[in-house]
Amino acid sequence: xxxxxxAVVAGDGIGPEVVAEGxxxxxxxxxxxxxxxxxxxxxxxxxxxHRTGETLTDEDLAAIRxxxxxLLGAIGDPSVPSGVLERGLLLxxxxxxxxxxxxxxxxxxxxVPTPLATPGDVDFVVxxxxxxxxxxxxxxxxxxxxxxxxxxxxxxxxxxxxxxVVRDAFARAQARPRKKLTLVHKHNVLxxxxxxxxxxxxxxxxxxxxxxxxxxxxxxxxxxLVTDPTRFDVIVTDNLFGDIITDLAAAISGGxxxxxxxxxxxxxxxxxxxxxxxxxxxDIAGQGKADPTATVLSVALLLEHLxxxxxxxxxxxxxxxxxxxxxxxxxxxxxVGDALAARAAARVPx
Amino acid sequence: xxxxxxAVVAGDGIGPEVVAEGxxxxxxxxxxxxxxxxxxxxxxxxxxxHRTGETLTDEDLAAIRxxxxxLLGAIGDPSVPSGVLERGLLLxxxxxxxxxxxxxxxxxxxxVPTPLATPGDVDFVVxxxxxxxxxxxxxxxxxxxxxxxxxxxxxxxxxxxxxxVVRDAFARAQARPRKKLTLVHKHNVLxxxxxxxxxxxxxxxxxxxxxxxxxxxxxxxxxxLVTDPTRFDVIVTDNLFGDIITDLAAAISGGxxxxxxxxxxxxxxxxxxxxxxxxxxxDIAGQGKADPTATVLSVALLLEHLxxxxxxxxxxxxxxxxxxxxxxxxxxxxxVGDALAARAAARVPx
Ligand SMILES: CC(C)[C@H](C(=O)O)[C@@H](O)C(=O)O
Ligand SMILES: CC(C)[C@H](C(=O)O)[C@@H](O)C(=O)O
Numbered sequence: 001x002x003x004x005x006x007a008v009v010a011g012d013g014i015g016p017e018v019v020a021e022g023x024x025x026x027x028x029x030x031x032x033x034x035x036x037x038x039x040x041x042x043x044x045x046x047x048x049x050h051r052t053g054e055t056l057t058d059e060d061l062a063a064i065r066x067x068x069x070x071l072l073g074a075i076g077d078p079s080v081p082s083g084v085l086e087r088g089l090l091l092x093x094x095x096x097x098x099x100x101x102x103x104x105x106x107x108x109x110x111x112v113p114t115p116l117a118t119p120g121d122v123d124f125v126v127x128x129x130x131x132x133x134x135x136x137x138x139x140x141x142x143x144x145x146x147x148x149x150x151x152x153x154x155x156x157x158x159x160x161x162x163x164x165v166v167r168d169a170f171a172r173a174q175a176r177p178r179k180k181l182t183l184v185h186k187h188n189v190l191x192x193x194x195x196x197x198x199x200x201x202x203x204x205x206x207x208x209x210x211x212x213x214x215x216x217x218x219x220x221x222x223x224x225l226v227t228d229p230t231r232f233d234v235i236v237t238d239n240l241f242g243d244i245i246t247d248l249a250a251a252i253s254g255g256x257x258x259x260x261x262x263x264x265x266x267x268x269x270x271x272x273x274x275x276x277x278x279x280x281x282x283d284i285a286g287q288g289k290a291d292p293t294a295t296v297l298s299v300a301l302l303l304e305h306l307x308x309x310x311x312x313x314x315x316x317x318x319x320x321x322x323x324x325x326x327x328x329x330x331x332x333x334x335x336v337g338d339a340l341a342a343r344a345a346a347r348v349p350x
Numbered sequence: 351x352x353x354x355x356x357a358v359v360a361g362d363g364i365g366p367e368v369v370a371e372g373x374x375x376x377x378x379x380x381x382x383x384x385x386x387x388x389x390x391x392x393x394x395x396x397x398x399x400h401r402t403g404e405t406l407t408d409e410d411l412a413a414i415r416x417x418x419x420x421l422l423g424a425i426g427d428p429s430v431p432s433g434v435l436e437r438g439l440l441l442x443x444x445x446x447x448x449x450x451x452x453x454x455x456x457x458x459x460x461x462v463p464t465p466l467a468t469p470g471d472v473d474f475v476v477x478x479x480x481x482x483x484x485x486x487x488x489x490x491x492x493x494x495x496x497x498x499x500x501x502x503x504x505x506x507x508x509x510x511x512x513x514x515v516v517r518d519a520f521a522r523a524q525a526r527p528r529k530k531l532t533l534v535h536k537h538n539v540l541x542x543x544x545x546x547x548x549x550x551x552x553x554x555x556x557x558x559x560x561x562x563x564x565x566x567x568x569x570x571x572x573x574x575l576v577t578d579p580t581r582f583d584v585i586v587t588d589n590l591f592g593d594i595i596t597d598l599a600a601a602i603s604g605g606x607x608x609x610x611x612x613x614x615x616x617x618x619x620x621x622x623x624x625x626x627x628x629x630x631x632x633d634i635a636g637q638g639k640a641d642p643t644a645t646v647l648s649v650a651l652l653l654e655h656l657x658x659x660x661x662x663x664x665x666x667x668x669x670x671x672x673x674x675x676x677x678x679x680x681x682x683x684x685x686v687g688d689a690l691a692a693r694a695a696a697r698v699p700x
Contacts, residue, residue: 076538082548083541091539115576117467134484134505139542145549149509151542155484159499186590188426189441191433192489192501198432199495219597226465226576226601240536244594247569251576 001034004306007067007271009093012045012085013280014290014333015073021292021337022071022299025318028341029303029311040067044089046077055088061096069302070273073295074280087137094130097270099263100161101168102128102242103301104277106229106249106259109323114252116226122253124232125176127169128242130263132161133193135239157193157238162200168266169236170208180212180233181205184221184241197238221245225252250277254323257290260297262305272305274298288332293319296340318343351384354656357417357621359443362395362435363630364640364683365423371642371687372421372649375668378691379653379661390417394439396427405438411446419652420623423645424630437487444480447620449613450511451518452478452592453651454627456579456599456609459673464602466576472603474582475526477519478592480613482511483543485589507543507588512550518616519586520558530562530583531555534571534591547588571595575602600627604673607640610647612655622655624648638682643669646690668693 008023010016023039030037042060049055064070075090094102108114108122132155139153173181183201187194198215205213216224218241224231225248237245250259259277276294284290297319303312318340331339358373360366373389380387392410399405414420425440444452458464458472482505489503523531533551537544548565555563566574568591574581575598587595600609609627626644634640647669653662668690681689 082538082544086538087541115467116465118465134503135539137541139505139540141542141546143509144546147509147513149546151507151546153484153505153507153540153543155489155503155505157501157503159493159497163497186593188432188436189485189590189593190489190503191437191487192491193503194432196491196494196499196501219594222572222594222598223601223606226598227605240539243536243539244569244572248572248576248598251573255577256573 001036004035004037004069005067006037006039007064007070008039008041009044009070009072010041011073011075011280012077013074013282013285015045015075015280017285017288017290017333018276018292018295019071019073021333021340022295024337025296025315025341025344026299026303029314029344031345033311035308045075046080046085049080049085055085056092064093065097065270067271069271069306071295071299071302072273072275074276074278076280078282091135091137093273094263097263097273098265099130099270099273100165101262101264101266102130102239103262103264104128104242104246104249104259106246106253108253109258109320111324111326112254112258114254116229116252119252120230122229124229124235124249125172126235126237126242126246126249127165127172128237128246129161129165129239131239132157133239155190155193155238155240157196159196159200162196163204166197166200166204166236169234170204170211173211173234174208176233178233179210180214182232182235183213183215184218184235184237184245185215186218186241188217193238201236218245222248225249229253246277256294258293258297260294260301262298262301264305272302274302274305288334289330290333292333292337293323293340296337314344315340351386354385354387354419355417356387356389357414357420358389358391359394359420359422360391361423361425361630362427363424363632363635365395365425365630367635367638367640367683368626368642368645369421369423371683371690372645374687375646375665375691375694376649378695379664381695383661385658395425396430396435399430399435405435406442414443415447415620417621419621419656421645421649421652422623422625424626424628426630428632441485441487443623444613447613447623448615449480449620449623450515451612451614451616452480452589453612453614454478454592454596454599454609456596456603458603459608459670461674461676462604462608464604466579466602469602470580472579474579474585474599475522476585476587476592476596476599477515477522478587478596479511479515479589481589482507483589505540505543505588505590507546509546509550512547513554516547516550516554516586519584520554520561523561523584524558526583528583529560530564532582532585533563533565534568534585534587534595535565536568536591538567543588551586568595572598575599579603596627606644608643608647608673610644610651612648612651614655622652624652624655638684639680640683642683642687643673643690646687664694665690
């Protein structure tokens with residue numbers, strides 16, 4: 001028997017509700033197998049901060065490190081000043097645990113409503129860099145609150161950091177049928193960072209002659225995402241551009257309620273973290289209205305990362321089958337979780 | 351009689367073709383009036399750079415300053431290293447002439463095809479800051495080409511720069527029926543710049559109690575732009591976010607072939623510059639295939655800026671009327687220009 005030590009960070013808003021369903025499906029899909037899950041719940045987020053002023057202590061981080069993976073719901077609450085939990089908790093986890101591959105698949109399941117009139121067969125994955133770029137928190141401000149305030153933000157990009165994520169993206173592209181990689185950046189304006197990304201893609205690409213490489217400026221990429229999303233297979237991009245285009249990618253492929261993500265450390269020296277792309281949605285928190293599908297799909301990515309490929313497939317097949325029968329009738333968070341768990345347990349026929 | 355000194359920068363690719371049609375419409379709409387246009391053509395862009403190595407000299411800039419406005423086609427060519435013309439010419443003009451309001455209306459004309467299934471009545475304007483942010487060119491790199499390369503990009507934001515563009519945006523919001531302003535930023539991550547923008551919108555907003563203010567993170571804004579674009583009236587945002595969301599805004603409101611822009615110095619101490627949002631499209635250059643409508647609409651913005659409101663209206667009415675009759679049959683660049691000029695001359699009945 002194998003034991004998976006799972007750190008659970010339910011977080012804020014709808015986080016606990018959707019995580020409960022993710023765990024329900026996880027338990028069901030592993031029931032009867034020789035894999036057991038040992039969970040540790042971490043009390044992190046807005047409530048903890050209000051109570052103690054802490055976001056993520058060294059002790060929290062050390063404890064989390066003792067796990068094989070993390071399932072995270074959502075972080076952020078309007079009662080906490082903007083940036084405190086995002087920088088102090090969510091991004092701190094991604095940076096401290098060196099989650100340099102932020103993996104965000106975008107797949108339009110048949111039958112799912114999309115704002116696009118003719119989306120076509122959308123199925124691509126964004127490899128968003130997770131530990132550099134404008135997210136490093138190296139900005140600062142002087143003369144704050146005066147007419148002479150200057151506020152700077154610094155985007156840091158290193159050959160080390162860019163190369164490792166580009167390598168990961170090429171490997172993923174090569175493993176997919178279309179074998180295509182698109183770099184998204186803005187190298188005509190952000191020339192220093194842009195040229196580093198470009199040169200790196202060129203250099204690593206030489207080792208992957210069977211992968212087709214192209215490029216889109218981030219502004220043009222948003223156009224393609226609504227006019228011709230099927231052109232994309234694997235997108236590799238920086239932390240900020242990745243943040244922006246993956247929300248758009250989610251919007252065109254069924255909405256943020258379906259968008260899963262993995263914050264991955266491919267070397268597995270730290271636990272990787274799986275979370276829905278959506279936020280804490282405080283406006284609907286506690287009402288049993290949130291769609292847990294994105295969390296369940298994040299559980300599928302988690303299983304995949306842990307090498308439990310069959311189980312991962314059962315979860316994503318369960319989601320696909322459930323989605324195919326959705327007709328817009330509202331269901332509660334737990335009703336969706338129950339339905340997905342039932343299908344994942346039952347082994348849907350191929 | 352009034353003389354308008356117009357600097358014409360046709361530029362690269364399809365630039366000269368679309369500018370010719372813009373000038374055709376401008377001439378027609380002013381024919382018989384007491385306004386005459388005195389044009390100076392500036393040889394700037396890829397060819398000049400190949401010939402002389404120059405992008406924009408001090409002499410060019412001084413000569414351009416002697417004009418009342420600039421009409422620009424497009425800048426950029428694959429034969430020139432990325433960034434050279436963008437930074438050395440296009441952005442240099444915007445920065446040197448202090449075009450701090452980059453105005454980009456997004457309006458879906460009735461009958462225009464859009465990738466969205468149910469776009470609704472899209473009619474908003476993006477006020478993109480034009481002289482700060484990550485566009486300042488304050489980045490740099492060390493150990494270039496080695497495994498230890500570090501490439502930084504710096505976003506500079508000042509109270510002075512943010513306040514003046516926010517004021518402009520509030521004034522525009524107040525002049526519109528819906529009186530709504532949305533700040534787009536990412537203040538939960540880019541906390542220094544983001545909080546400056548936020549505080550400024552709050553402070554200036556206090557002087558505009560009748561303007562409704564809201565906020566969207568840039569990632570969420572891309573979702574709204576495809577799921578609910580009618581929620582926007584005036585958007586104010588920084589240089590990079592503005593670049594990204596205005597391409598998306600163009601895509602959902604009829605495509606980049608229709609998107610006009612003005613790089614405006616509201617104090618009128620320098621000539622403002624009007625240009626289509628699209629690029630030089632080298633793949634279709636010289637074939638008479640480019641749609642000049644975005645340039646013609648930029649001419650309408652130019653006329654508006656010069657106080658020629660009736661003429662501006664005639665041009666935009668001509669575009670609206672022409673668009674209403676488009677059925678997808680391809681027309682050459684000059685055929686579209688002729689049609690628009692004819693309508694603008696004829697004074698379409700209201
Ligand atoms: C909450 C926020 C810090 C986060 C990000 O910007 O990465 C979110 O938008 C995401 O995409 O996971
Ligand atoms: C060509 C490029 C420098 C420019 C920009 O990024 O501003 C263009 O994309 C635009 O939107 O006008």
